Amino acid sequence: MWESVSxxxxxxxxxxxxxxxxxxxxGAALSAFAAAGAAGINLTTSPTxxxxxxxxxxxxxVVGGPAPRPMPQIPIEIDDEGNVLGVWPPVRExxxxxxxxxxxxxxxxxxxxxxxxxxxxxxxxxxxxxPTADRDNHFRYAESSQYDWQNQEVxxxxxxxxxxxxxxxxxxxxxxxxxxxxPASVTWRSEGADAASTIPVLLIRSDRIGQAARDDAWLRASxxxxxxxxxxxxxxxCCVPGYKIDPASARFDAENEIYCPCHQSVYxxxxxxxxxxxxxxxxxEDGE
Amino acid sequence: xxxxxxxxxxxxxxxxxxxxxxxxVIALVAAPFSLPGTGVWVYxxxxxxxxxxxxxxxxxFALVGALGPLFRIWPAIVGGALLALSLAMVGITVFWLxxxxxxxxxxxxxxxxxxxHRWALLGFALAALVCAAWYAGASVARRSTAGRTGxxxxxxxxx
Numbered sequence: 001m002w003e004s005v006s007x008x009x010x011x012x013x014x015x016x017x018x019x020x021x022x023x024x025x026x027g028a029a030l031s032a033f034a035a036a037g038a039a040g041i042n043l044t045t046s047p048t049x050x051x052x053x054x055x056x057x058x059x060x061x062v063v064g065g066p067a068p069r070p071m072p073q074i075p076i077e078i079d080d081e082g083n084v085l086g087v088w089p090p091v092r093e094x095x096x097x098x099x100x101x102x103x104x105x106x107x108x109x110x111x112x113x114x115x116x117x118x119x120x121x122x123x124x125x126x127x128x129x130x131p132t133a134d135r136d137n138h139f140r141y142a143e144s145s146q147y148d149w150q151n152q153e154v155x156x157x158x159x160x161x162x163x164x165x166x167x168x169x170x171x172x173x174x175x176x177x178x179x180x181x182x183p184a185s186v187t188w189r190s191e192g193a194d195a196a197s198t199i200p201v202l203l204i205r206s207d208r209i210g211q212a213a214r215d216d217a218w219l220r221a222s223x224x225x226x227x228x229x230x231x232x233x234x235x236x237x238c239c240v241p242g243y244k245i246d247p248a249s250a251r252f253d254a255e256n257e258i259y260c261p262c263h264q265s266v267y268x269x270x271x272x273x274x275x276x277x278x279x280x281x282x283x284x285e286d287g288e
Numbered sequence: 289x290x291x292x293x294x295x296x297x298x299x300x301x302x303x304x305x306x307x308x309x310x311x312x313v314i315a316l317v318a319a320p321f322s323l324p325g326t327g328v329w330v331y332x333x334x335x336x337x338x339x340x341x342x343x344x345x346x347x348x349f350a351l352v353g354a355l356g357p358l359f360r361i362w363p364a365i366v367g368g369a370l371l372a373l374s375l376a377m378v379g380i381t382v383f384w385l386x387x388x389x390x391x392x393x394x395x396x397x398x399x400x401x402x403x404x405h406r407w408a409l410l411g412f413a414l415a416a417l418v419c420a421a422w423y424a425g426a427s428v429a430r431r432s433t434a435g436r437t438g439x440x441x442x443x444x445x446x447x
Contacts, residue, residue: 016364019368025372027370031348034376039336042337235391238394
């Protein structure tokens with residue numbers, strides 16, 4: 001006679017350990033699926049937008065505080081009327097990660113100067129950094145300035161002229177020594193942009209730059225008549241530093257330097273060095 | 289089929305804690321996307337496997353942890369899955385945060401709390417791992433037939 005055999009007889013009853021192993025295997029499979037999917041998306045697509053990547057640039061040297069790298073310099077030219085402009089390179093098509101993107105790029109001195117120098121801290125989304133945008137390259141005085149001379153002698157929006165800095169060899173305020181350099185808070189390629197999308201620039205005219213340019217090929221190519229321009233976004237959490245605007249800077253031996261009040265980073269505006277950083281990409285929808 | 293634990297729809301403290309930690313991981317992964325600019329993608333994409341994968345795993349964790357008891361899946365199976373998911377979350381987070389450049393973090397925005405972001409992500413991933421281990425340990429330690437006597441998955445009888 002056939003003997004009845006129950007399921008329990010053929011298959012041992014599942015234990016918690018077996019169920020646990022089943023769960024681990026399932027969880028591991030899900031994990032592998034998620035990790036492989038994320039890596040695949042990262043490697044095969046470019047969700048980050050256009051351009052960016054490892055870029056070499058020149059900027060003002062960090063001499064104190066937590067800033068990890070120099071703030072980038074903006075090369076300068078002066079037109080026939082004595083107005084001071086920032087150099088904006090011609091637009092070129094370059095291939096990055098298999099995609100052709102537009103980058104404002106040129107050879108200047110011994111380096112490739114490009115719009116990517118300024119792509120960090122959200123500046124990469126500013127309309128003024130759109131390579132193909134036909135914008136005014138004159139430096140113009142900013143709406144709000146912490147320099148008395150700027151508030152009294154020039155108006156916001158005026159183009160910066162060499163004559164405005166005629167007293168740069170003697171200029172001084174209550175902070176630091178006089179005659180080191182005369183600064184101004186200016187904007188660049190930002191006409192019509194809202195305040196949050198205005199490119200902040202620190203412009204300084206100093207004999208120290210003029211003298212350094214005699215012995216330095218890069219400074220000869222990127223500065224004029226002692227003027228140096230810096231994108232004024234601290235590389236340590238994106239504050240807007242200042243030159244001779246904060247009395248507290250003296251506590252950090254920074255009364256004659258560029259001083260960031262947020263975390264006490266200090267940059268020497270007269271020492272320009274070459275360094276590299278990872279530039280952020282421009283958003284893809286930028287297509288003015 | 290893994291269903292059928294008569295222990296019922298119980299969410300012990302370890303499970304609730306793990307799900308809360310996973311939700312915190314998801315929130316931390318999502319938070320930097322509110323920043324202006326494109327830096328978050330650079331922050332997350334170097335190296336290729338990073339917080340996005342951790343966020344997906346945390347979502348799986350929360351789903352399994354929340355729905356497992358609801359569908360009466362055996363606690364040991366849920367515990368095993370949660371342990372594997374949380375181990376992967378911690379592993380990927382450690383792999384990423386040891387390779388991401390601090391200079392990129394500094395260049396994201398004026399929000400200086402971001403300096404703690406990656407460590408907070410690791411902290412909550414570890415919390416999820418501890419909760420998952422606690423829950424899985426209690427589930428496995430319990431005899432396989434315990435569920436049939438109506439006992440809870442672990443010592444915590446919260447439901």
